[in-house]
Amino acid sequence: MTETTDVPASSRISRLGNCEVCASQPARYACPKCEVKTCCLSCVQIHKRELECDGKRDRTKFMPISEMTEREFMSDYCFLEECTRYAEHRKKDPCKRYTQQQRQLPLPLHRLRNAATERGTRLQFMLDNFSRHKENTTYLNWKERCIYWQIEWLFVHxxxxxxxxxxEKRCSExxxxxxxxEKYLDIQQDLALTHRKVLQHHQTAGIGELSLWLRAEGVKRSGQRCYPLAAYKTLRxxxxxxxxxxxxxxYISYEQRPPAGLEPIDSDEEVEAASSDPQPTAAKRAKAETDDPAERAEPSEPSKPEKPTKQLPELKDIYSLADSFGVDSSSESSSSSGDEELLSDDENVDN
Incomplete structure (x- = not known):
């Protein structure tokens, strides 16, 4: 009869080897993504935190055909099926139907954009699936001929x-x-009194000491630039x-400078549509390629323009020219000699 003794877990030899995190216990788990061997939950969490690993297997990782098994083929098949379902779902989703800004706008948005254009404002709309477009409540009151804007106020500290x-949902232009x-700065108002703790510096400064800045759009480096606004002017x-x-x-700041990370824009000369350099035409490119670098250099002394010289046409023998047209040169010579004799006779008669 043989006796069986329990072997301690620490002395067992694991096929994965020792834990790569603590190196004191035999490994029991292998990460599906980075293949790090761990022994317990705490080691798994440590490896995820230090290596920034989510523990999910990379389904698009390259694998040579020689190492592929039935499991990898089945995984690729399921992955392609998921991609097909995702594409079909996006085709049926009305929010993902439009992928270009040149889509046909609904009638209210079309009227709103035309009204903004008449006021000199370039109004642009985002796609339907963007949260900024979903939460926008700006509309045109057709009877009053007035635009009621939604405004995002950012009080800078x-x-x-x-x-x-x-x-604010309804701001008349x-x-x-x-x-x-006024509702944010006048402590007699309920809204200003409710947010007295966070707006006390702006309320103490007053509207006269505050600086207003509009976040720039449609210009170069728009994320770092802003327009100064005048508090006494209308929103329009x-x-x-x-x-x-x-x-x-x-942006509303109690300092006479833009918020941190922004710089002011004094004019609209840097609009992207106007600031883009026009492409040179083919004639200009050909002229630039054929120009001599010495001619493009600035002359040290102004030189007088040279008068164009008239080039005389090359003289040709009249007989060779006649031969080329198939005319007999002997007949031409005899006729020319006859003309000379007649001319001499006329001169004798005159004399």
Whole structure:
């Protein structure tokens, strides 16, 4: 009768070897993605945190055909089936149907964009699946002939990089920015009193000491630039000549400078459509290629333009020219000698 003794788990030899994290216990798990051997849950979490690994197998990783098994073939087949279902689902989704900005706009948005164009504002809309387009409530009141904008107010703080954000749904274009901001700055208003803690610096400074900045769109480096706004002007006047994507975003700062990371724009001369350099024509490119570099260099002394010389045509023998046309030169010579004799007789008669 043989006796069986229990072998401690620490002395067992694992086919995976020792744990690659703690190196003290035999490995029990292998990561499907990076193939790191671990022994317990804590080691698995440590390896994910240090290697930034999500533990999911890369289904598109290259594998030579010699190493592929039935499992890999089945995995590739399932992956292709998932891709097919995903593509079919996107075709049926109405939000993903349009992939270009040149789509036909609904009638309300078309009227809104035309009304903004009449006011000098370039209004652009995003695709239907963007959250900024979904939450936009800007509309045109057809009877009043007035645009009611949705405005995103960002109150900038010196001690914090994250501004305080407010979204106002109905802002008339006929109101000034001072009137629109009164509800946030006047402590007699309920909204200003409710957010007194976060807006106390702006309320103390007052509208006269605040600087307003519109986030730039449609210009070079638009993410780092902004337009200065005037608080005493109407919203319509401030947005004239600007490009707006869905709705305007306005920064409010109690310093007379743009928020951190932004720089002001003084004019609209850097609009991308106007600032793009025109492509040279084929004639200009050919002229640039054929020009002599010495001629393109600036002359040290101004030289007088040379008069064009008239080139005389090359003289040819009249008889050789006549031969080329098949005319007999002897007849030509006899006729010419006869003409000379007649001419001499006439001269004798005159004498």
């Amino acid at each position: 010196m001690d914090s990089e994250t501004p305080t954000r407010f979204v 006929q109101q000034t920015l001072e009137q629109l901001l 006047s401030n947005l004239a000549g600007k490009t707006i994507v869905e709705y305007p975003t306005i």
